[in-house]
Structures are given as structure tokens and as C-alpha cells.
Amino acid sequence: MNRKLIAVLEYCPHPPPGADHKLDARVYSAGNRFSIQVRDFQSTLDGIIAYAILFSVLFLSSFASLPTGGLAEAYRDSLLRTGAATSLALAAILIYANFGARNLPEFRLASVRKSLLSSLLGLLVWTAFWLVFGELTGTYHLVLESARASLAPLALCVGLVDGLVAYAYCTERLVTGVGSTVGVLLSSLFGWLLFVAVSVDFAFYLLPVVLLLVYTGVRTKSYFGPIVATSLLMAFFYVYFAVSPWVPGTRQTGYWLMTIASVVSAFLAGLILTKGPFGAVSYAGDSAI
Amino acid sequence: MLGTPRSRGLLLAVLLVAILVLSVFVSLKLDFDNRDRIFQSVIKDSPDAMQAFQELSEVTRSDDVIFSWWDYGRAIQDYGGRSAVVAYPSRDIIQSVGASQNPVYAFEMMLFGRYESSEKIHDIARAFLLPEDESLTIMRKYEATHVVVFHGEDTRGAFNDIEKFPWIARIAGYNASDYVRTTATSPEPRYELTAKAEQVTMLRLLFDERFPPQHFAKVYENKVAKIYRIEYPVSHASSSQWVGEPWLALGCSEYVMCGYVQRVLWAVL
Numbered sequence: 001m002n003r004k005l006i007a008v009l010e011y012c013p014h015p016p017p018g019a020d021h022k023l024d025a026r027v028y029s030a031g032n033r034f035s036i037q038v039r040d041f042q043s044t045l046d047g048i049i050a051y052a053i054l055f056s057v058l059f060l061s062s063f064a065s066l067p068t069g070g071l072a073e074a075y076r077d078s079l080l081r082t083g084a085a086t087s088l089a090l091a092a093i094l095i096y097a098n099f100g101a102r103n104l105p106e107f108r109l110a111s112v113r114k115s116l117l118s119s120l121l122g123l124l125v126w127t128a129f130w131l132v133f134g135e136l137t138g139t140y141h142l143v144l145e146s147a148r149a150s151l152a153p154l155a156l157c158v159g160l161v162d163g164l165v166a167y168a169y170c171t172e173r174l175v176t177g178v179g180s181t182v183g184v185l186l187s188s189l190f191g192w193l194l195f196v197a198v199s200v201d202f203a204f205y206l207l208p209v210v211l212l213l214v215y216t217g218v219r220t221k222s223y224f225g226p227i228v229a230t231s232l233l234m235a236f237f238y239v240y241f242a243v244s245p246w247v248p249g250t251r252q253t254g255y256w257l258m259t260i261a262s263v264v265s266a267f268l269a270g271l272i273l274t275k276g277p278f279g280a281v282s283y284a285g286d287s288a289i
Numbered sequence: 290m291l292g293t294p295r296s297r298g299l300l301l302a303v304l305l306v307a308i309l310v311l312s313v314f315v316s317l318k319l320d321f322d323n324r325d326r327i328f329q330s331v332i333k334d335s336p337d338a339m340q341a342f343q344e345l346s347e348v349t350r351s352d353d354v355i356f357s358w359w360d361y362g363r364a365i366q367d368y369g370g371r372s373a374v375v376a377y378p379s380r381d382i383i384q385s386v387g388a389s390q391n392p393v394y395a396f397e398m399m400l401f402g403r404y405e406s407s408e409k410i411h412d413i414a415r416a417f418l419l420p421e422d423e424s425l426t427i428m429r430k431y432e433a434t435h436v437v438v439f440h441g442e443d444t445r446g447a448f449n450d451i452e453k454f455p456w457i458a459r460i461a462g463y464n465a466s467d468y469v470r471t472t473a474t475s476p477e478p479r480y481e482l483t484a485k486a487e488q489v490t491m492l493r494l495l496f497d498e499r500f501p502p503q504h505f506a507k508v509y510e511n512k513v514a515k516i517y518r519i520e521y522p523v524s525h526a527s528s529s530q531w532v533g534e535p536w537l538a539l540g541c542s543e544y545v546m547c548g549y550v551q552r553v554l555w556a557v558l
Contacts, residue, residue, distance in 0.1 A: 038298050057313040062319050066326070068367075074330040078323040113352045147334075178301075193316040196393065198416070199323040203395055244390070252392055 002065040026117040037179060044177025049096065049189050050170045054089040058197060059083035062088045079151060079238070082198045083158040090165050097169070111222035118216045119225030122269045123232065126209045129265035139257045145201075152235045157199060159234030163227030166191040167217055180218050188214045195234065201241035207232065208266035216273060296320050302413055321397040324388060331447050332364050338441065338448050341514035348508045348516060356433035356519070357451060358417070359410060365437070374431045377403045385456040414461035417491035424490040428519055436505060438494045441513030450495060451480050457491065468492060478491040488507030528535045 038044055061084070066077040134140040148155075166187060175183030188211040195203040195210070210230070217226040244254025331340045339554045342364050345355060354372045355365045362376025378386055389395045403465065407432075416427035428436070442447035450457075458465035468486045472479045486500070493500040494517060497507060503516035 038294070038301055041297050041301070044301050045304075048301065048308055051312060052304075052308050055308065055315045058319060059311070059315045062315065062322060068326060068329050068333060070334040071327065071330040074326050078319075078326075082319065107402075186309075189309070190312055193312050196316040197319040199320045202391055202393075203320075204391075252390055252395075255390060255392060257292070 001041070033102045036179065036181075039179060040177045042064065042177075043173045047170045047173035047177055047183075047186075048098070050093045050165070050173065053092050053096070054086065054121070054165055054170075054190075055193075057085045057089040057092070058082065064253055072150065075148050076154065079154050079158055079198055080193075083161060086158065086161045086165055086194070090161060090222065093165060093169055111220050113226045115217065115220040115222035115225030117225070118220050118273055119227060119229040122212050122216050122273050123209065123229045125269035125272050126212060126262070126265045129268055130205075130262055133256065133265070134242065137257075137259070139254055140146045140244045142240045142245050144240055148239050152239045155198070155238035156231045156235035159231030160227060162191070162234070163192040163223070166194060167214065167223040171214055171217060171223060175218055183257055184211065184214050184218055191230070195237075198234070198238065199238045202255060202258065203237075204255070205242070205262040206237065208263045209233065210271075212266045212270050212273075219273075224250075266278040293419045296302050313322060317393070317397045318394070318401060321401045324394060324397075328360065328447065329364060332368065335441075335448065335513065337511050338364075338439075339368065339514040341437070341439075341509070341511055342368035342515070344509050344511075344516065345371050345435075345437070353434040354432050356413070356416070356428055356431065357436055357437040358413065358450060358457060359405065360447075360453070361437060361439070374433055377405045377411055379405050379407040381407045382410055382456075382460050385460065411460060411462075414457050416455055418461040418463050418489055420488045421490050421493065421502060425504055425519070425521055429521060435518055436494060436517045436519060437507070437514055438517075439514050440495050450491060452478070454491065461523055484555065 061081050064081060066074070066081065068074070069077070107176065131142070134142075153230060160275055171183065171187035177183070178186075188207065191214060192203070192210040194209045195206050200206065210233075213226040213229050217223040244258070326514060332342065345365060346369055349355070349369075349371055351370070352372075354374060355369070356374050359375040359378055362373035365371055365373040366376060383389050383395065383398060386398070389398065409451045412427050412430065416424040419427070438451045439448040453556060454469055455465040458468070468483055468489050469492070470483060472481050482492060482494075482496065482499075486496075490502075493502045494515060497505075497515070502517065504520045504522065506520055507515060508518050509516040
């Protein structure tokens, strides 16, 4: 234990090239990267309060008893409920931000084009890898849920509002407050939970691509792209769902394979984004990270 | 108190954990509620299924108890206005629920789902698999007066007990292929009954023209469902329960109180 501590101190913050005790340095580096270091208390608190407002309003909306109609009506009502609750939460967050004279949601227009192109490219690469894997291996294939088909525009709108709350305000606040790594991880988790809340089927496999989109937002310093990409994801996967053609009772295996394929696809998409045409932008270069 | 960075960090950590727990809980609850309504909505989309459930209030008395596979229990209560023997699955058969293939929903079911006892569910499954005489003993145990089975062929397989039969047989501890063989899976499965099929109560109720049931009188049928009144044999009666409503003690509803039974009872009382 003592030896480790000495090694870490010796190389802190970065080990010199070719030095001994590489493993210890790496452990320290990884631990440091994933530990929560509060850089801006107020920004972190703003982010947490915004998420608290969002999920509290969603919680209250769960008490609204919806009339039992046909399947299309049931899907529409649940989307409308979530959309209305998120819009209300957005209004409350804006009031909170205005009263406290804090940062309002911002798009950083100068980076909008880069953000949009990066996000759409990431989405395209993820979708291509993920779908090709599913088709080639027969692990899953996409099926249209006919009762949801007409609800794509509504799902798109809900995705836009979700993105506005989750990325344009909360992510920005959290990344400023606790740094990019923890901020991206937390924001991705909260953002992904909004997919679960509207019952996007098999939502688990969307977590890696949501992570990729939040990362892209931080990297390009604009959340416009992630918001648009998220709403497209919401609209598409609300209407289509991926099913595993395997026999009932063992389908969870197919589900996990879908999720693993999604992780790999998101990783490859991230790699292409980093090395590709939009890779030159520094990692949230001028933010307080 | 919040002056030191350590105490501020601690406060944020606590808040973060709290909001994470809240958000996970809320999202899962909303998802569960949305999915929970789906089957009831599917019924609303099927005029025949809706008609069958609503017909229950016409062909049964208000205190009658309906015996069916658990899937239909809540619709029997909500749309038919009658008590169902079971309306929820038991924890040990959760793998037979289609949505459980999704780990997120399976977790939600563990958190928010309602469950029947395992014994009850296994009894229901066995009652459907056993020959009629033995099924009646189980049906009497739950004071069932009517049975509903579904033979509808819909794209979602929601109202087709023959599609559910393999799982029901498995839960009852039987091998479904001993009674029903699936001869083709594409484009639609075809089912072929074996020689043993006529011993199975559920199959007798579903294919009543081929195997006319002995203890069940059909009171309603449409494209989706068949409703039967259970005609318990007199020998099943328990003398201690005769006082009050003797025909119910015999397991008969008022519709089957045949003249013979009526005469015997009034003579005894």
C-alpha cells in the first residue's frame, strides 16, 4: 500500500515516459478520472436541481390516470403525458435559472454546424454497425409497431423537449460543475432514462449511443446536434423496435447481445468521430474542466 | 457548515445519489405503467374480445366466479364486471410472460408487479391439462362457476389459448407435444391434436365440436372466445354447505339447477 502511494505521488500528475510502476500510475490515473471532483459547486447544484425538477414532475405525472383506449391511444397518451411533464419541467427550470441569474440553456450557435454534423455522423455510424451486426448474425431485426407508426412526429417533439432539458441545460451545468467524464456519464444516464420513461422498447441498447451523443455535445461545445439526434432516435425507436427471433424464454440472451453490439458500435462511432473530420476540436477546450 | 469543500462535496454526493435513485424509480414506474395498460388496450382494439368480456355480465350472475388463464383475469374484472380466479402471474412463471424477455421490464415487474400465489397458478394450469373429472375438483376449490377460453386468431396472439398451451402445459408439469404438435411455423403455425388431446380439459373446451365436453355447457361463443358454465356432478357436494344456497353447495349455478337436484334438496331441507 505504501509502495503504491509513493509511486503515485512520484508520478503525479503524469508519469514520465518509460518509467517504472506503470500499473500504479494507470490505476491512479483511472481512479482520478472517475472520482467526483467538484470544480464548481453552484453549477453542479444547478444541474442536480434541474434533474430533480424534471423527475419530480415526471413522478407527479405518473399519478395522472389515463383513460384506457385502444393501443394507439394508449401509446399517444403516454407520450403526451411525458411530453407535457417535460415541457412543464423545462418551464420551471427556466424560471429557476432566470431567478438565480444563472446560465440559461444555450446552443452556442458558432458550433451548431459542427455539433449537428458530428452527432448525425455518430448516429449514422452507430446505426450502420449495429444494424449490420443484427442482420448478419440474426440476433435481432427491426419490426414496425403499427400502432405507433403515426406517433413518430409526436415522439420527435418529445425527444426535442427531452434533449433541451437534459443536454442544453443539465449536461452543460454538470460538465462545468464536476468535469467532463463524470458529467457526461451522469447526463447520459439521466438522458437515457427519458427513453425508458416513454417505454421505448428494449431501451437498454440505446444507452451507449446516448453516451456518444452527450460526449459529442461536450466535444463540439454545442448541444444542438445531440438534441436533434436524440429526437431522431426517439422518433425512430418509438415506432420500430428490435426483436430477437430466438425462442421465448431465452430471449434475454439476444437482448444482451444487442446491447453489447450497441456498445461496440458506439465505441467505433466514437473512434471515427475522434479521428475523423471533426476530431480537431479539443475536448471541451475552454470549459471549466 | 457548507463552507468547506469537503462538506460541499459531501452534500453534492448525497444529492446526486438521491436524484439518481429518484430518476431510476420514476422512469421504471412510468415504463411499467405504460406497459401494464397494453393488454387492456389490445382488448379495446378487438371488438370480438371486448364483446366476449362484456357478455360475461349478461350470461353470468354478479357473484359468479370466472375461471381462465391469468392473462384474461383483469379484463374479466374490468370489462366483464365479474371476479376472476386469477388475474396476475406468480413469480415463478415470470419467464412465460412475453415482456420478461426484456431485462428492464423484468426488473420493473419485480419492483412493481402484482403476483398470485404459485400454488394457485399451478392449480389453474393443472385444471386445464387434466381430464374433466379431475379439473372439476380444482375448479370447485376456487368456487369457479364459469370457464372462459380463447380460440381467436389475432396477429398479436393475445386471444389464442392454443398458442399459450405449451407454456400452460409446462407450468402444469406436462409435455405439450404429447397433446398438440405444431406442424408449421411459417407463415402461421398449424396445430395438430394427438390422440391424447381429448383427455385435456382445455383442448376439449377449445375444440368442443370434436371433443364435446361432459361437464361444461357452452353459454356463449364468438370469433374469439367461448364461455362455459361448469356443471359440477352431484357427488361433489358437501352436505355441510347445503344450508342457505343448496344449488351453489352442489357447485351448480342457478342455470343448471336441474329438476332432479332441486327436488332432492327441497326434500332434504
